[in-house]
Amino acid sequence: AVPATAPAPAADSAPAETEEAAPAEEAGDTAEAPAAEGGKVFGYTCMDGTNPFFVALEGSIREVVESHGDTLVSVDPLNDSNTQIDQVEDLISRGIDYMFVNPVDADGIIPALDMLKEAGIPMFGFDTQVGDMSYLVSYAGSDNFNAGYVCGEDLAKKIPEGGDILILDSPTMQSVVDRIEGFEKAIEDSGVKFNVVGRQDAVGNLQVAQEKCTDLLTAHPDVVAIMGGNDPTALGCLAAAEAAGVSPLIYGVDGSPDVKALLKDSALEGTGAQSPMTIGKTIAETAYAWIDGQDVEAFIPIETFLITADNVDEYGTDGWQ
């Protein structure tokens, strides 16, 4: 939800209310004149705006943008590359000055980047790399490979005797693919013998993960661990494991508040944490620095790390890190 202009941004931009009441803004929309006082307009697209991770990330970008008295216009392609291009096109028509980009697909986004380039709109990437990074002024994102790697490491440490494990991945989601690769690499590096006895596509969705995992646990009730491609997947696996009355170590990646809250007293063992807040804040601030004429890094890796019951208190469970 984005007002055409933010006439009194200073007043309401301070709080970290990322989830500003959209209806109120709608009302603002109809009441106000077109972009008049020259506030900058930022476009924003991410792969799936209904994913809590991106909800948090968008909130942190919005916070920075609105604290400068500028406007953020977000669109949501719901994981459809074609829609994403359409929407970027519409944003260009609307007249944005800068763009924050997170692609549904690294290659599929390139046409949109071409259009942005042609329209002279500088682009800032976040969380997921695009097929050709030279389009981007700067990119901030977490190391997905590492996020999976730390989970694998932890597992190898906790179960040095090895055993059967399940993986719920998502081959069409690049970030998940990277995480699973990291996870498997860590296991390989550790030298502990784990057998992947079941592997299914959970499309990163809690409900699907729950259903798939239920069946996998029926076929393989003795698994010692389950790796989920993201936190919703891990949560789905947890529900399935509890229903099946088993408690393998369950790992996810994201570091979402929900998973953190459950680390201490459930089968959830760890989450390869990313920090959407840091990513959002970093890329937004980088954008402003660049606009101010400063030199910025082209590639800003954001640390990923493992959160388990042991260190979860450091990060708190009410929000993202």
Added chain:
Amino acid sequence: MGSKIQKGVVSYFKHNLGIIIALIVMCLFLIVFPTTRSTFATSKNIFNILRQNSSNLFLATGMTMVIILGGIELSVGSVIALSGCVAAFCAVNLGLPEIVGFLAAVLVGGIVGLFNAFFISNTDIPPFIVTLASMNIAKGIVLVFTQGVPIRCMTDAFKYPGTGYVGVIPVPVILMLIVFVLASIIMNRTKLGRHIYAVGGNTQAAKFSGINVKKVKFIVYVYTGLMAGLAGVVVASRLYSGQPTAGDGAEMDAIAAVVVGGTSMSGGSGTLGGTLIGVLIIGVLNNGLNLLGVDSNWQFVVKGLVILLAVYIDWIRGIKAGK
């Protein structure tokens, strides 16, 4: 009395023989196949299948009525998300007892049903459009009010409808039984049931016979909304949370179960018994493919082929029987 039941059972099998055979063949295969021999036919796995497909059955009972009426209902998927989030919201954010949240959730389903029912029974706007609209509206509302963030609720009471047990039988399985019996009574024993078939078979004939066509449509869409609300409760409970994206595409699963079960999309004919088999075919198929460890990409191919085959058997049988 005994012979009446017997007659009913015989007619049931005769009517649905094709898909029953398909289901049995699938089950037999899974029972004898080495990989699944030891897992498929366990009571635990069978309860799993039933539990997993309970929400689809709730939807499919309503969808059966809707499709027999000659209509369609696309909003049930969104309602699952909406009602699930309402249940969790009531329990978590409003601190109400879980049961109140569940009732509120079912009610919310009923309200969406009312919305559909109102337009469908009072105007000529096609059900496809009305429910496409309400699907979007419900989806928008749940996203706006949750901001896309799931609402977790881990209390035992919240987990009960989805994961609890009565004796050895999972609660959703019991709910499934209740809903199926209820829907069967509506369809087979009440005047309303007769009237649903009549309206779907020939609306004009129904009108000329003095049937209140509007009322029939109205009740069916409200019922379907309520069932979607109930499905939302069970799904949310199984997921320990109201998920704003839950139920995505559930309408297609329900429609598929109904159509596989032999109900004609052009209305007027179909049976709940067939729908039950349809739900089970799809359920066993998903379960079997997972138990067999079939690669998820190949699963699509196999699913497509099996569904086609199941209905093909039915068709061949129909030809043989000289239908």
Added chain:
Amino acid sequence: MGSKIQKGVVSYFKHNLGIIIALIVMCLFLIVFPTTRSTFATSKNIFNILRQNSSNLFLATGMTMVIILGGIELSVGSVIALSGCVAAFCAVNLGLPEIVGFLAAVLVGGIVGLFNAFFISNTDIPPFIVTLASMNIAKGIVLVFTQGVPIRCMTDAFKYPGTGYVGVIPVPVILMLIVFVLASIIMNRTKLGRHIYAVGGNTQAAKFSGINVKKVKFIVYVYTGLMAGLAGVVVASRLYSGQPTAGDGAEMDAIAAVVVGGTSMSGGSGTLGGTLIGVLIIGVLNNGLNLLGVDSNWQFVVKGLVILLAVYIDWIRGIKAGK
């Protein structure tokens, strides 16, 4: 001649007045509204809208025929992914000229169409089931053969159908025009077109009239497959890559456009002109909501309401006109 065209135009407007009004109202709103005044009515934005909705139009022309026939086609979305990946695969992995890849892609669409056509015209298996099956099969095949990894192709020739220009006019817009004219000719100027209406209106009567019902169905489903293949080419070209997940849900967009455009799901009536308006209404709506900067969650709500409203106007007008 002049008066004949005039007559056609008049009848077109009369037929589709309700939704034309809805479309015009939407456009007027976007033209005068402060936020969008300066952006909506630019030729660039209008070409954007057309380009963005070209693939939906390709699908919707086929879907119009299918729905007039009383059928449904669910596989078109999967075909977009499949044919797009085939195009990219031919160009990248086989090193064939892009044009060969495009032809292969359209052909693949045609093959899926053939599959549907075969079962639908030779058996009584409902189109819903057949195309649900082929949707899954096509989806599975594309995932298996790409392993879920997009195939990138950045050559100019590959980019042409989706992003190129002829003069100032984008290639997809030209394709859109060609397809629309072609489909209009089929529907309005050939015997086949009349036969489609006849078969959809009363299959039994069509048989008595000596219409080759099987052939009519066959051609329509193959045509729709080819159009889905073409849509896949344009989408892949726009994305510079064959995306195994492209086109997800595209079938619902196409059906929605057709139904908003006044074609009845029960078959026998409907117009391509209406479908065009339906495609545009949905296109302008999406574009307008983005230009207005409406929050994506609220967009669902607004979309639902506008679609309902557009068809509601049509209905009210129908009542007034004493239909």
Added chain:
Amino acid sequence: MVNIVSDTGYLLEMKGVNKIFPGVKALSDVNFELKAGEVHALLGENGAGKSTLIKVLGGIYQAESGEIFINGQRVNIDGVGAARDAGISIVHQELVLVPYMTVAENIFLGREPGTRFNVNRTKMSEDAQRLLDAYDMNIDADSLVERLTIAQRQMVEIVKAISFEAKILVLDEPTSSISDKEVNFLFDTMRNLIKQGVGIIYISHKMSELAEICDRVTVMRDGLTVGTKVVKETTTDELISLMVGRELTNYYTRDFSEGGEVVMKCDHISDGKMVKDVSFELKKGEIVGFAGLVGAGRSETMKAVFGLTPGSKGDIYVKGRRVEIKSPVDALRYGIALVPESRKDEGLYGVQSVRFNSTIEVLEEFIKNLRVDIAKEEEITQRYIDKMATKTPSQEQKISNLSGGNQQKVMIGRWLATNPEILILDEPTRGVDVGAKAEIYSIMNELARNGMSIIMISSELPEIINMSDRVYVMYEGNVTGCLDHKDVTQESIMQRAALNEQTRQ
């Protein structure tokens, strides 16, 4: 509500009824009275407004103005329920049954026995069977309506309407698709009912039935009532001239002929179901009638010949050459056309216009090279509208908005336009008014004279007798006789059409 009482002793009075459809004034100031214990005929050309009047009475249409009194009591009929409560029961012209439901369910639709939550299906089925058996129809109450022939469906409608035990019974062309045996049953029932004081409104285009069953007759023309007569005090000719506004001379036009060479020969046709073993031949320029009772298998035979019944057997020769007819497409290629018996199920494209319906079989005459010659299409349509005197506000009118008889005229016109060598007509004059019937007969005669060979299935014996060069009689799926024109009489046909019935009795 004000109870306006008009004490005239009539069971039913309709006063000043007006009903307007877009482009058509269907009823203007119609007055109509029905006494208890009489059969009152409504007569009029196709599109005169008979069915519309009945639908106003039945609460299906709301009249623009007008009043209805029952037993002198003003009633407000604002829906089907209200009409039923007022004791009105109607058999509509177009059959309205639910195809996928059983006969019993259809008969008791909307008033199922048992409680709201427990329909007593056993009772429903038994009661329905009892009602049906009274008509010796050999219809199983538990069979699906979908499986019944038109005639059987018509009887189900009649049984249903009578079972209401209404005060006012309306029969809108109930005999248009049943044969004499059923007609006689129906008339007996009607006589019983009027003895009990029921008033019956009877609509039919069969003039002979008037004298047999009706007491009074009201004639309608163009939405107006043009007079009410006592049947015994009038003549058919007078009624016809009241109806059509002119005298109608020579009703049947027929130049009987021996026929030329054999153009079609069918040997041992069977369809594995109803048709057992049927052989017949057809000569050039000949009209051959097919007579028989309802369910004798005449329609099924022709469907088998026309390639509509998969799995049917037998040899078909067209002009001496053996042909395989696997589908109607083949049949049409060999110059055979079939006008089906059920216009609604097998003929009409209900959502489409009169024009679409008129020209669907002759598209090649005006759609060529991706051009549609609309003027030509309009001309063809108009030609048959004129020829058949079809009453329609325009060519664009949705065909389902036409009166039943006019729909039938469009159907006939459609097939005449194809100009086949062999034309099979299944109950061609169903629901068509006398004037148009005469026109159809004269067209048939002319076509035969010009060398067309025509098969006519008809349950109207006078039509069979007066139009056919030869008559095949069928009974239970077999041909039981072939009569030459000279030998055709009511008796000779009935003898062969009801073999067992006669021997049994």
